[in-house]
Amino acid sequence: MxxxxxxxxxxxxxxxxxxxxxxxxxxxxxxxxxxxxxxxxxxxxxxxxxxxxxxxxxxxxxxxxxxxxxxxxxxxxxxxxxxxxxxxxxxxxxxxxxxxLSAKRVRDAYLGYATQQFKRLYDRGDGSFSADTRKRTAKHARHLMRLCHQGFEVYATGRLNVRVDDPDAYHRFGDEVAADAMRALPMLKRFESLFDETRSPLPDQPDxxxxxxxxxxxxxxxxxxxxxxx
Incomplete structure (x- = not known):
């Protein structure tokens, strides 16, 4: 190949x-x-x-x-x-x-995927489930956090740092959300607001x-x- x-x-x-x-x-x-x-x-x-x-x-x-x-x-x-x-x-x-890269498609894709992760978390309920399910829930929560942070970075700067700044913070967030899925909602809402308030240097459409x-x-x-x- x-x-x-x-x-x-x-x-x-x-x-x-x-x-x-x-x-x-x-x-x-x-x-x-x-x-x-x-x-x-x-x-x-x-x-x-x-x-x-x-x-x-x-x-x-x-x-x-x-x-x-x-x-x-x-x-x-x-x-x-x-x-x-x-x-x-x-x-x-x-x-x-x-x-x-383009502003609208970056916003729609990253926030869209983050919202999908939240729906998965929400569908799992209040945290009263098996250890294996909690592990998967924590993983989805980390993905949500990463998509929010990286998506906003690309939107605001036109560049992407693949490696996250504070891995431990992502794991702590995953554990918190595994216990209570709704703890992910404020982060999602905060980044929705940040996208709305920020002017992107990216064009509306990709070249x-x-x-x-x-x-x-x-x-x-x-x-x-x-x-x-x-």
Whole structure:
């Protein structure tokens, strides 16, 4: 497979991993260009476990990133030491990362995902559930907190620091919310207000031209190449 860029994401990248945490990898690959012209399009995503790895085809990755998808976005903002595959085309993708961002889509995506996490917490009730469920609830609470903080950082500055500032605060918040799901609501409301009160330096819509030009370079690069394993 033609992997262009791949790195360690998730709790390890955020600095929230603890003993036993999974190591998640995310990457971008290029389908052979000729395979895009047949009756059946190639798979756009490949997901494996052991190791936990998700790879998106270049065009799909670009569409998700232009839509503000938080998980996809973090791939091009990782610290250098977390990349396990970097190619010249992967470095070009990192180089255009700022053009993929837009104020409305960042706000909608990050706050939208954070709201989904709160709904999951709320649906679990008052905390009177099993230890395993409490563990999952704490994890959702940490995701909510991270999405709020990182989403607002991107919205307010146009940049993303993947590693969180105070991991212990995230774990404390997770434990508090595991005991009482409604303790997450003030944070969500506070960040909704911060988004409303802050003028973003990002444009209203992303600039698709750099992504389009990059994708065309990818297609040209992989035209006529033999399929992997052929």
């Amino acid at each position: 033609n992997v262009l860029l791949s790195g360690i994401v998730g709790s390890t990248a955020y600095g929230l991993a603890r003993e036993g945490s999974d190591i998640d990898r995310l990457g971008v690959f290029a389908a052979p260009t000729e395979s895009l012209h047949g009756l059946h399009a190639p798979k756009e995503s490949h997901v494996t476990t052991r190791p936990d790895r998700t790879l998106h085809e270049a065009a799909k990755w670009c569409r998700l990133a232009l839509g503000g998808n938080p998980t996809v976005t973090e791939l091009v903002w990782l610290p250098d030491e977390l990349y396990d595959v970097r190619t010249p085309l992967g470095d070009e993708l990192i180089g255009i990362r700022g053009s993929l 698709e031209a750099p992504a389009e030009a990059w994708l065309r370079r990818v297609r040209a690069s992989f035209y006529g190449r033999p399929r992997a394993g052929a």
